Amino acid sequence: MKGNEVIAEAAVRYGCDGYFGYPITPQSEVMESLMEMKPWETTGMVVVQAESEVASINMVYGGAACGKRVMTSSSSPGISLMCEGISYIAGASLPCLIVNVQRGGPGLGTIQPSQSDYFQATKGGGHGDYHLIALAPNSVQEMYDFVGLGFDLAFKYRVPAMMLADGVIGQMMEKVVLDDPRPRRTDEQIEQECGDWALTGKKKERQRHVITSLELDPYAQEVVNEKLQATYRLIEANEVRYQTTATEDADYLLVAYGSSARICAKVVEMAREAGYKVGLLRPITLWPFPGKPIAELAGQVKGILSVELNSGQMIEDVRLAVNGRVPVEHYGRMGGVVYSPGEVFEALKEKIINKTK
Amino acid sequence: MTEELIIAGFGGQGVLSMGKILAYSGVMQDYEVSWMPSYGPEMRGGTANVTVMISDKPISSPIAHEFDTAIILNQQSMDKFESQVKKGGILIYDTNGITRHPSRTDIRIYTIDATEEAARLGNPRLFNTLILGAYLKVRPVVTLESTYKGLKKSLPERAHKTLPQNEEAIRHGGEIIRERA
Structure with missing residues (x-):
């Protein structure tokens, strides 16, 4: 599909x-x-x-x-x-x-x-x-x-x-495994799951629920902000997702997500065939960003190439995680042009491997 | 087994659907497949191409810079993709409308006069299945049986009455492909 x-x-x-x-x-x-x-x-x-x-x-x-x-x-x-x-x-x-x-x-x-x-x-x-x-x-x-x-x-x-x-x-089309259809949630299930905030029709026994993003009192708004921030910290602690490929013995690391990560997986294969120990870290959640595993790998590799179809955006998060310990460079194409695995491999050699020998 | 194939020609020639039939045929044989079209403001008359990969291993990149096989159906595509066939790879083209023929000597080159043959058969729409059959003759990545299943899967029900003609065209395509001397 x-x-x-x-x-x-x-x-x-x-x-x-x-x-x-x-x-x-x-x-x-x-x-x-x-x-x-x-x-x-x-x-x-x-x-x-x-x-x-x-x-x-x-x-x-x-x-x-x-x-x-x-x-x-x-x-x-x-x-x-x-x-x-x-x-x-x-x-x-x-x-x-x-x-x-x-x-x-x-x-x-x-x-x-x-x-x-x-x-x-x-x-x-x-x-x-x-x-x-x-x-x-x-x-x-x-x-x-x-x-x-x-x-x-x-x-x-x-x-x-x-x-x-x-x-x-x-x-693109690929094979997909579909799971069994689930029914939509019933009103009772929504009441059970979201009953303390959702607009499900006011019942006698509860206060009205108000959904708004407006708060005129700055101190009350700050409380809203603090609640949001506490949620974000919780998400950062619990929900970071990423995948590593061939990083155990890697001398060089590629960081890429989405379609770029597919292209970089091929680059890992090509580089390994050519005798370079290259690994790949693929952030699955871009926020929360997997900074910790990247920081850990920075202690092992000689250099990191951040590969994205843009002028260099994720590289800022990679550099924050690496904190200057090893060189981090960007490779990308813009405007809707997609790089081939060969192009990325050449960039990896030119920007990282040849410079960190 | 891994086959990285590009099919390139004019929009309206059935380039994308040929790739789709092949991708479905791969699925019928439990292969991993990917089908990646060039998409854009490309309609009938413009250029269109699709990269199809079929493998018994998981496919990493759906995008390639070199191909095992290129099926080329117009001059613009010849100019662009002849150089992107891997050494020892295969290039198949329809001579119709080609003014500069391929010149590489390190690949195998085949021709098929599918435009002419489809016209002779009185159904220009068999063009892409003739080519598909020709391709499978020199590069049998999937069996004809799987291809017929893939064909059926990729056609909407209302087009199923054309299945016998298309199956025949796939078989016939294998007969009219010629290796260029």
């Missing part, structure tokens, strides 16, 4: 309550597939093509306020339009899933694959002190799996989750 189609399949099988979106390449197949699947006739899931991205994210805001599992998907320029709403959702401590199948920017940019929204996904995007849980799938299977994982984490911590994919994985 195609990466984008799999998002639709995963949403329905997970028991998602609603999808609200607006078409944009390279992720239009998400909504197209949902419209073909007609889940409103089977699970009762709502699928709405809104009039704009701004409308979509505000529909998500509304659904999330009711404790429903709701999501949207878009690509880079569309996500920028949603950022105000995402900030409001984060400010109101609501869970939801946002999928970004990235394309080249800035502006309308290109429609080809890119990873240039790393800063936007991990450092905010919208205004205010907030974080999204940012998941970076590197295969069609993970695009499927991370719909469920994204919702689960979002509801566990009451924060929005973002799946940061890119045009390569969105457009």
Whole structure:
């Protein structure tokens, strides 16, 4: 199946309550597939093509306020339009899933694959002190799996989750293992799970619930901020996810996520064949970032190459983790151009291996 | 076994669907597969290409810089991909519309007059299945049986009436491919 189609399949099988979106390449197949699947006739899931991205994210805001599992998907320029709403959702401590199948920017940019929204996904995007849980799938299977994982984490911590994919994985086809469909949550289950905050209809025995991101008293707002920050620290402590390949004896380390990590896995194979001990660390959560394992590997390797389809964004987090102990360089292509494994291998030799001998 | 293949030509020639049939055929034989299209504002008449990988091992990168086989269906693609065939690899092309023929001597080169043959058969839409059959003759990465299953899987139900013709074209493609001397 195609990466984008799999998002639709995963949403329905997970028991998602609603999808609200607006078409944009390279992720239009998400909504197209949902419209073909007609889940409103089977699970009762709502699928709405809104009039704009701004409308979509505000529909998500509304659904999330009711404790429903709701999501949207878009690509880079569309996500920028949603950022105000995402900030409001984060400010109101609501869970939801946002999928970004990235394309080249800035502006309308290109429609080809890119990873240039790393800063936007991990450092905010919208205004205010907030974080999204940012998941970076590197295969069609993970695009499927991370719909469920994204919702689960979002509801566990009451924060929005973002799946940061890119045009390569969105457009490619691979084998996928699907799991059994789960029914949507019943009103009783939502009451049980989200009863202390969600808008489920005020009962006599409880106070009204207020969902808002506005607080006029700065001291009260600071309490809200502190609560959010405490949640973020908890997420940092519990939810860092990453994968290592051939790092045990590595002299050199590649750090890459998403489709770049697939390309770098090939680079590891090529480098090992050529006699270089190269390993790969793939952040699966971009926020919280796996700084600790990278710091540990910095004590072992001679140099690190951060590989991304952008001008160098994740490298800032890698350098923070490494703290100057070994050279950390960036290699990337921009504008929707995708490097081949051979290009990355050459860059690794030129920027790291030859300079650290 | 790992096959890294690029199919490149005009949009509308069935480049992407040929790749899709092959990818599904690989799945039928329990291989790992990846199908990565060039996508963009590329419609009928523009260039289109797809990278298909079939392997008995997990596929790391879906993107390649060198290919075991290139199937080339127009001049622009010839200019771009001839040099990207691995040494000892295979290049298959339809001579129709090719003005500069491949010049490499370190690869095996095959031709198939599929445009002409499809026209002779009175159905230009058999073009891509003829080529697919030709490819599988020189590079039998999947069996014909799996290919027929892959074909069925990749076609929507309403097109299933064309299955016999397409199966016949796959078989016939294997007969009309020629190794260039």
